[in-house]
Amino acid sequence: MTPARKLQVLCQEDFDRLLLWLDHDPERAGVVYEKIRWRLIAILASRGCPIAEELADETIDRVARRVADIQATYVGDQAIYFLGVMNNVHHEYLKQPVLRLIDIGHDSDERERTYLCLDNCLEKLAPHSRQIIERYYAETKRARIDLRKRIAREFGLSLNTLRLRALRIRAKLQTCIKQCLEVSEASSFGKRLGREISPNGRLC
Incomplete structure (x- = not known):
């Protein structure tokens, strides 16, 4: 899923804020976005997840909606934050059969x-x-x-x-x-x- 397609899922404001949080330069922000997304997919796939892309996109959706609350105080590599959210999303997915x-x-x-x-x-x-x-x-x-x-x-x-x-x-x-x-x-x-x-x- 490309950044353009993400606009169909997220509102424009959330998506723009996410890219700005990743990098103030729009072109570099797009590159960082894709790198993070494919890293999430690769990690989920390595865990045997059959819907790695869907969970990666769900992770990005959640992060995008939280940026407004964390952008002023978060310190460090943004990719680490994505990984933390991804772990929660994957855990929720794994619990579904148990539920x-x-x-x-x-x-x-x-x-x-x-x-x-x-x-x-x-x-x-x-x-x-x-x-x-x-x-x-x-x-x-x-x-x-x-x-x-x-x-x-x-x-x-x-x-x-x-x-x-x-x-x-x-x-x-x-x-x-x-x-x-x-x-x-x-x-x-x-x-x-x-x-x-x-x-x-x-x-x-």
């Missing part, structure tokens, strides 16, 4: 608690377990089969052993999220109850 394994709910507060619990429980997993669960349920049909074969090779496992391990990790993750939500709901209920009790200790 399908749990009941998110429709209430906004409930969804927020579920997302927080998911992050918390993923952090508790061993690194290799987290890598497996975040990748095992990604893709669909034939692409999923190929992905699982690749994961099995990377971890030195048979496909059946990988499947059993993924099921165990999934069960552990679901149990952790369920317990986390119960604690979160109890805490939320306690706060609501506290607001309903008057200063003299009686329910309002």
